[in-house]
Each structure stands twice: as structure tokens, then as C-alpha cells.
Amino acid sequence: MERVDLSFLVEGLTVLLNGREMVRVTKLDLSPGDIAWIDAPSGAGKSTLLKGLARLIDTKGSLSLGKVYAESIPAHEWRRRVTLLPFPPVPLGETIEADLLSPYKLAVRKKFPPPSKEMMLSYIESCGLGTYGLSRATDRLSQGELSRLAIVRTLLSKPQVLLLDEPTANIDEASRELLEGLISSFAEDGGVVIATGHSAPWGSVNRRFEITGGELRGAT
Amino acid sequence: MSGGAIPISWVDMSLASIFILVSAAISLFTGLGLHKSLIWAALRGILQLTMLGFALRWIFSISSPLTVLGFITLMLFFANHTMLSRVKHPPKGLYFRGLAALAVPGVTVTFAVTTVVIGVEPATDPRYLLPIAGMVIGNSMSAMSVVLDRLYSDMRANSGRIATLLALGAKPREAVWSEAQQAIRAGMIPTLNSMSAAGLVFIPGMMTGQILSGTDPSLAARYQVVILLMISAATALGSVLAIFIGYRRTFSSSEVFTLDR
Numbered sequence: 001m002e003r004v005d006l007s008f009l010v011e012g013l014t015v016l017l018n019g020r021e022m023v024r025v026t027k028l029d030l031s032p033g034d035i036a037w038i039d040a041p042s043g044a045g046k047s048t049l050l051k052g053l054a055r056l057i058d059t060k061g062s063l064s065l066g067k068v069y070a071e072s073i074p075a076h077e078w079r080r081r082v083t084l085l086p087f088p089p090v091p092l093g094e095t096i097e098a099d100l101l102s103p104y105k106l107a108v109r110k111k112f113p114p115p116s117k118e119m120m121l122s123y124i125e126s127c128g129l130g131t132y133g134l135s136r137a138t139d140r141l142s143q144g145e146l147s148r149l150a151i152v153r154t155l156l157s158k159p160q161v162l163l164l165d166e167p168t169a170n171i172d173e174a175s176r177e178l179l180e181g182l183i184s185s186f187a188e189d190g191g192v193v194i195a196t197g198h199s200a201p202w203g204s205v206n207r208r209f210e211i212t213g214g215e216l217r218g219a220t
Numbered sequence: 221m222s223g224g225a226i227p228i229s230w231v232d233m234s235l236a237s238i239f240i241l242v243s244a245a246i247s248l249f250t251g252l253g254l255h256k257s258l259i260w261a262a263l264r265g266i267l268q269l270t271m272l273g274f275a276l277r278w279i280f281s282i283s284s285p286l287t288v289l290g291f292i293t294l295m296l297f298f299a300n301h302t303m304l305s306r307v308k309h310p311p312k313g314l315y316f317r318g319l320a321a322l323a324v325p326g327v328t329v330t331f332a333v334t335t336v337v338i339g340v341e342p343a344t345d346p347r348y349l350l351p352i353a354g355m356v357i358g359n360s361m362s363a364m365s366v367v368l369d370r371l372y373s374d375m376r377a378n379s380g381r382i383a384t385l386l387a388l389g390a391k392p393r394e395a396v397w398s399e400a401q402q403a404i405r406a407g408m409i410p411t412l413n414s415m416s417a418a419g420l421v422f423i424p425g426m427m428t429g430q431i432l433s434g435t436d437p438s439l440a441a442r443y444q445v446v447i448l449l450m451i452s453a454a455t456a457l458g459s460v461l462a463i464f465i466g467y468r469r470t471f472s473s474s475e476v477f478t479l480d481r
Binding site for chain 2: 054055056057058074075076077079080083084085086088089090092102103106107108109150154157
């Protein structure tokens with residue numbers, strides 16, 4: 001992976017929904033290894049902001065990763081690098097294995113080798129789905145299990161910036177800790193994480209933000 | 221010119237409508253609520269076909285290429301209107317694209333049948349051109365409206381899956397491809413059924429008409445084969461075009477999915 005000085009920089013960004021200005025970010029500068037948490041009540045625009053950062057909705061302003069400006073590459077290429085996991089999670093394959101391999105069926109990852117079986121098994125073990133194996137049907141998973149599977153799928157797709165919308169909703173205490181382990185090791189490998197939720201449950205979070213009055217601000 | 225068909229008088233036509241009235245009465249008494257639309261559709265059908273009869277008689281008598289082409293253009297506009305009116309909550313900007321998606325395969329296939337396969341002289345002879353254009357365009361219209369309606373309803377139902385795929389870096393086409401496959405299958409089912417059941421379950425309408433007016437059944441069968449193949453080709457092409465114009469309208473130029481707005 002091309003992870004040389006991949007800082008994620010947002011400057012003077014306005015996220016637009018139906019042409020209306022929803023959320024503003026004056027400046028957000030995250031370095032590899034950062035885990036940022038955005039704490040805000042529902043309806044404050046957390047999901048909208050994450051969608052804007054992933055270019056799933058339109059924005060005005062400057063968005064860059066490393067030396068690459070968002071508008072200099074196609075949206076699907078940006079989304080491969082800056083990947084949002086939307087809430088609620090949905091399965092993308094009939095079995096756990098098919099689901100985990102689904103990102104590698106996309107043209108944008110044609111040049112990247114898909115994860116090996118051993119790799120997939122070790123990831124699903126570390127999020128507590130190990131007893132199911134790879135051939136378990138995804139429609140037999142509970143909502144909480146599906147959330148964890150979706151996070152593993154997104155991690156295995158190897159983004160450089162991981163955007164998680166409400167990752168700890170629908171998840172019990174034990175799974176929360178398993179997830180924190182996965183997220184921390186992603187950050188330690190040089191990834192950037194931005195997650196949202198009502199309260200930051202992870203000790204590894206090192207940057208805290210909130211959205212007040214339609215603007216992203218640092219929290220104390 | 222009318223061959224051997226037995227004439228039908230106005231009295232005969234009223235007799236034929238008795239059965240519709242009986243069905244409407246049954247619907248009225250059982251409260252199934254079909255009678256209004258049944259009667260209304262029947263009246264429309266009677267009026268439109270009667271007018272068509274007079275219009276075709278007039279067009280055949282003057283036999284001007286411009287009138288024939290004008291008639292086909294009118295057909296295309298009506299077909300496009302009907303096609304789009306059956307699609308629930310379509311995105312904006314489908315009108316002219318829909319018209320083009322109907323016209324390109326419809327006109328190409330119609331002229332291929334009349335000039336290349338049948339060899340009509342002159343190419344704009346309305347006796348061949350108009351009925352064939354009607355069948356080709358009408359069948360494409362039905363299939364394409366099913367394709368578009370199914371495409372948008374499936375895309376709305378699966379918007380969470382589409383959003384997740386896009387977030388992983390899917391191109392718009394990749395994100396909606398399984399919905400597109402379902403939609404095109406749904407649109408093509410009637411055409412596939414009519415090809416595989418033709419001659420076994422029902423005698424197709426055009427062949428029935430030719431046999432009634434005295435054409436040799438095996439010649440009528442050959443006409444029907446040509447028409448069936450060409451209708452199926454136009455329907456398939458139209459459905460593919462409907463998918464392409466259909467899904468593109470739901471994405472902005474920056475690959476933002478806009479259907480759920």
C-alpha cells in the first residue's frame with residue numbers, strides 16, 4: 001500500500017445536500033495513526049459530513065489525502081482510499097466469504113490481490129465471528145454480527161482513511177472491545193479513522209470533535 | 221383488397237361488447253372495483269381503433285411518404301408518453317432520452333423488416349410499414365416501461381446496498397448492476413414467453429388476422445416468425461437502452477447517487 005505521509009486534510013469545506021449547506025469544516029488535519037471521534041446528537045449532520053468526506057454527496061472546498069486533491073481523481077477512486085461504512089450495515093454477499101471478497105469484485109481494485117482465506121479467518125476471529133467459518137450465510141447473522149462483518153469487510157478492502165458511521169450502535173460491550181482492537185491496529189498500520197456516535201467508547205481515540213451550529217469544532 | 225374476411229357491422233360490434241358489460245356488472249355486484257376502468261378502457265379501445273381504421277384508410281389512399289413518417293413520429297410520442305407515465309417517481313430528464321431509446325431500435329427494426337426482409341416497394345408503403353411499426357414500437361414500449369419501473373423501484377428498495385457499494389469504490393454501473401439485471405429480466409419475460417409459447421398456446425394476433433383474411437397459413441406463419449423475431453430484437457435492444465438511460469439519470473456527473481432525494 002502507498003502509505004507515505006498520508007495526512008488527511010480538510011480546509012474550508014461545506015457539505016451540500018440538495019444544494020443546501022448542511023455542515024461546515026473550517027479545518028481538519030489528521031495524520032496516519034489518528035483515531036478521531038465526532039460526538040453530536042442525531043440530526044446534527046454527522047452522517048452528512050462523513051458522506052461529504054467520502055464524496056458520496058457534493059461538497060465545496062478543499063479535500064486532500066497526501067498530495068492528492070479529491071477533485072483530481074474520479075469519485076470512485078477517492079472512495080477506494082477514503083471509505084465510508086454507512087449505517088445501518090447491509091450484507092454484500094450470500095456467505096461471509098463472498099461478502100468479504102465483494103470489494104475485490106470492483107474494477108477500482110482490479111490491481112490489488114484479494115485477501116487470503118487465512119487472512120479472512122483471522123479477521124473474523126478477532127471480531128468474534130470465528131466459530132461461524134467463512135461459509136456461514138450472511139442472512140443468518142444478527143444485526144450486531146452484521147455490523148462487525150461489515151467493519152471487517154471494509155478493513156480488508158484496505159482504505160487509507162476509514163469513515164465509520166455509528167460503529168458502536170447495535171453492538172454489545174464485548175464486541176465493542178474487539179472492534180476497538182481491529183480499529184487500533186488499522187490506525188497503527190498508518191490508517192486514519194473518523195468515527196461518529198453519541199459517546200466515544202474507545203480509549204484509543206486521540207482526537208475529539210463535535211458538531212455545533214452546523215460547524216465541526218474540536219472538543220475538549 | 222380486404223381478401224376473404226366476413227364483414228362486421230355495427231350491430232355485430234355491439235354484440236361483442238355485451239361480454240364486457242357482463243364482466244363489468246359482475247365486478248359491480250361483487251365490489252371488486254374493476255368496472256370503471258374496464259368500461260373506460262373498452263370505450264377508449266373502441267374509439268381509438270375506429271379512428272385508426274379511418275386514419276389508415278385515408279393514409280393508404282393518399283400514400284404520401286411524409287404522412288407515413290409523420291404517423292410513425294406521432295406513434296413514438298404517444299408510446300414515450302405511455303411508457304413514462306407507467307414509471308412511478310421517475311428522475312428528471314427522461315423524456316427525450318426515452319424517445320430516443322424507443323425510436324432508434326423501433327425505426328431501425330421496422331425498416332429492416334419491411335425493406336430488407338419482406339422487400340416492400342416503395343419502402344414507405346403504409347400497408348406494411350404502419351402495422352409493423354405499431355407492433356415493434358408497442359412491444360418495445362411495454363417492455364421498456366416495465367424495465368424502468370422495476371429498475372427504479374429496486375434501486376429505491378436496495379439503496380442501502382447501492383450506497384455501501386459506492387462507498388467501497390464501485391462505479392455507478394457496478395453499484396446498480398444487479399438491479400439492472402433484475403429489471404431487464406422482468407421486462408423481457410412477456411417477450412420470451414410469447415416466443416416460446418407461440419403456436420403451442422396461442423396463435424399470434426397478426427397471423428390470426430392474416431388467416432382470417434384468407435392468406436395461406438404457412439405464408440402467414442412465415443410473416444409471423446419474421447415479426448416475432450424482429451419484435452423480440454427491438455424489445456431486447458430497447459430494454460438495454462432503457463437500462464442505460466435509466467440508471468445514468470440517477471447519478472450526477474460526480475458519481476453522486478441522486479435517486480433517493
